[in-house]
Amino acid sequence: MGVVTPFPTAGRPSQVGFDRTELNRILDLYGRMVAAGHWRDYAIELGRDAATFAAFRRAAERPEFRIEKRPELRNRQGMWALVGEAGQIVKRGHELGPVLAPVERRLMKLVED
Template sequence: MTDQPDSPRNQAGSQGSGVVVDLREYRSSKDPLPITFHRRELDAILWVYGRMVGEGEWRDYAIDHTKEKAVFSVFKRSGEMPLYRIEKNPKLAARQGAFSVVNTHGTILKRGHDLLQVLKIFDKSLKLIET
């Protein structure tokens, strides 16, 4: 075991010239950060989730963060396909909006720029019952 660092050496046996690398630039070129929900976005989603759990509609959730989008999946039972996926895709922000709600079959139920407006799809409308 030696005190020398584990780096390749040139033919002369001495180490190569020291190269300064900007760590932020290296990290961004190496592996971009995944897309995530911000705290306020997650708070709005969890508020709707809590309400629906209280009503007995939903039971489980999963959060996925990928390089392209963030997904909050809602399940009736944990072993099934998600009932809904709340997605954040920043690439679509300039077009239809970054936020969307997708059902089990992949149909986009609502899309928009404002998450609170998109989440209104889960609001139940009052119905008049005649007796």
């Protein structure tokens, strides 16, 4: 009775997600931006091809930034991407830290003002 049998999946997982360390890093940045009064809301979308964290200035707008994790790009351009409000890719890379750097620099400017 105590045996759990995993459901078989064919090849790739049915959903891409963030692991605990990735989500902690993203939510830490989100919390600092909320404390600075810049962001007010967020959304997480977990899909077949990508996991997306979107940060909003106001809930009724488009997200100011989207942080996307696309594992199929791991060996090419890097699986992490920072996407701006208009859909342009601000930064792409293999590691999460350098991809979040433009937002963290912006946070430093917000605190200085």
